[in-house]
Amino acid sequence: MSLVLVADDEPAVLEVLSQVVEDLGHDVLQARDGEEAWSLARARRPNLVVTDHMMPRLSGLDLCRRLRGDEVLGRVPIILLSAVLPHGAPEAYAFLHKPFEITDFEGLIRKALAEAPRSKPLEGSSAVEALGDWVAKGFQGPLSAALTEVERLRVEGTAGGGSLEALGAQLKTLEALTRDFREAAQLAARSVTLRPVVADLGTHVRQRLDTWKQRLPAVEWMQELPAGPVELRFDPERMQRVMDTLLEHAGRYGGEVKVALESTPSLVTVRVKDSGPDLSDEAVRELFEPFRPGGAGGALGLYIASELSRLHGGGLSVESKKGQGTTYSVVLPRG
Structure with missing residues (x-):
């Protein structure tokens, strides 16, 4: 079983493509525009991306270029769909001109996943x-x-x-x-079961932030949280674990830590930005890998936070820029 990200701004087409992928025995992430697809790809690291070209906020072609330029996602195969591009794009693994036969689409899914690079599992x-x-x-x-x-x-x-x-x-x-x-x-072992309820995630984030302000008073805690409620279905205990991990990880460097909560009709994103040292590309790639040599302690906590985010249907991603610290982003679906 693989994880496939499907992006299309037409709901009917998105459902049809997703159903085909699910019928082939794979899990599906759905995105309704290019920016949402980019956020989900960075958070969940799919094995394959299927994207339409003509989409709002970020086109399929621009999404292909972003993915190809990313250190972690650069080798993920992309199937580009379009009714206006005659020959596709070199950044895509394969191209299908709309309209196309479902059998052709199924064949490309099988071929792309068979050839997709995979990390070697521990066995x-x-x-x-x-x-x-x-x-x-x-x-x-x-x-x-x-x-x-x-x-x-x-x-x-x-x-x-x-x-x-x-x-x-x-x-x-x-x-x-x-x-x-x-x-x-x-x-x-996949033995963790969530107990989700519908609650205000903003209140939950504020409570955890207040706790860490008391624990680490030397840190300059900054927040950008919406005034109104951000209702979401989540497990409060598990989400507390995620937030505590990120706030503790960011606060260990001292200085300024910025916490922001953003919401759209389809996604909620919590960002925690520290002012610590830059992370190398290699460090970013290995950040959420459990039990790796030299990774005891902090890396295990981040692995747990990443897996708990995944269980909520979202994911945890990281971005580190020279001289700008590191930002951890928890992306959660609202549907």
Whole structure:
């Protein structure tokens, strides 16, 4: 099963194309214009993009060019559909001139997905080995520090406040790692079930922001949130996990953190922008990969936030520009 993004501004055509993809056994993301397709592609990283050319806000051809220029999405195949372009575009993997036969469309879907590049999954003994290595490295540092403090207190026969505070901090780190590891394992096993309700996401974001203002008072917290409600169907507990991860991650650098909430009739986007160091293209590509060497701690939390966003039907993406910090965007559908 693959994830296919289908973009078309005609609702009837969008439904027909999506149904064809679903009948072939794949999951579908729907976009009603080029900009929405771009946001969803960056958030969900589909295996294939199918796009019409004549769309509002961003044409299919411009969408192809953006995708081709992206470090992460540059190799994703694109099927371009058009009634006005006679020969398609070199940026597209394949082109279909409207109107076309559904059988031709099905054939292109199969061919494109068969040839699409895929990341190598962790399987069998290699997965167990990688997981064990990640756990060992993730727990080694704080556990070693905690044991050292305990031994020193035993030898000296003292229990100074500073020592106990340091020991407590290390043990809290271990506790958080244990929680993250358990939750990541559940997500990887697809055993997490959401409990969504219809609520105001804006109020939820404000509450989490107020909490982190108290936890990290040295950070200059900025917000751009709409005055009115932004009603959405989501799991409050899981969305709190997502927001806490992003706010903690952004606030660790100090300086200014900007939180913005944007909504359209079809999408809601929460952006958290930090003022920390730039991320390399390689770091961005690996940011949400769990259990990678050297990725213990923060990367696992981002993986969890990304997977929880995906379970809500949306996704988590990142953009880092030189001298401008890093922006994390949670994109959620309103439908």
